[in-house]
Amino acid sequence: MPTQVLPTPEEFTNFTTRVVRLGFRGFLFNRPTLRPKEGESSAKFPRTPTAKKGRELGFFFRSKDPENQYVVFIWTTWLIREQRARDQDAGWVLIVGNGKRLYVTEIRRTKYFLERVLEKSGIAQTRVIGRQRCPLCKNLMEIKWGRALGQRYWTCQNVDEHPDHLPQHESWDVALSDEQRAIVERIRRRRRQRRKRLRKEGKSHQPARLRRRTWEERTRG
């Protein structure tokens, strides 16, 4: 595992300036907490942190097109009151639409953590701004998962409005600039290498899944 390197307050301030310049806006949130189910003792559920402590600064971006409801979220692990990164967890960039997580990517907190978050945020933003309209029916296309692990694409399934009654597809990277394509290719190359290495070591590959540790899990020690 690469060494964890947490950002300093200065680095985080610099990151905030840059991400706001991209058009993102900040928001504060508390981590989800576990509540006892019916019949369960509440004793094993530690009390959640106070509202003010433990609040994390995140960012979101919405496109100017009111029809396009996809939103990019950035979770930074930065605790606003404490002015430091959380001990646990990683950064995440998400694209959310209709209440569903359509795209999720994890960024480990190593040396270039905030740079990587910026890169991935900019790329997710370009995908949302550049969300394609179907050439046949002009509706906004949707993000879909392909068969292959982690493979996404744009699709329009309004087949009744298509002369050939077939879905229309578009490449996931269609809106990206050359520079962004190069970044995406670099990330994919590394991911392939990592999978290959894991296979060699006999470990199974786990795709990045969004599962933040709950307060209860984090306090378990």
Ligand SMILES: [Zn+2]
């Ligand atoms: Zn269509």
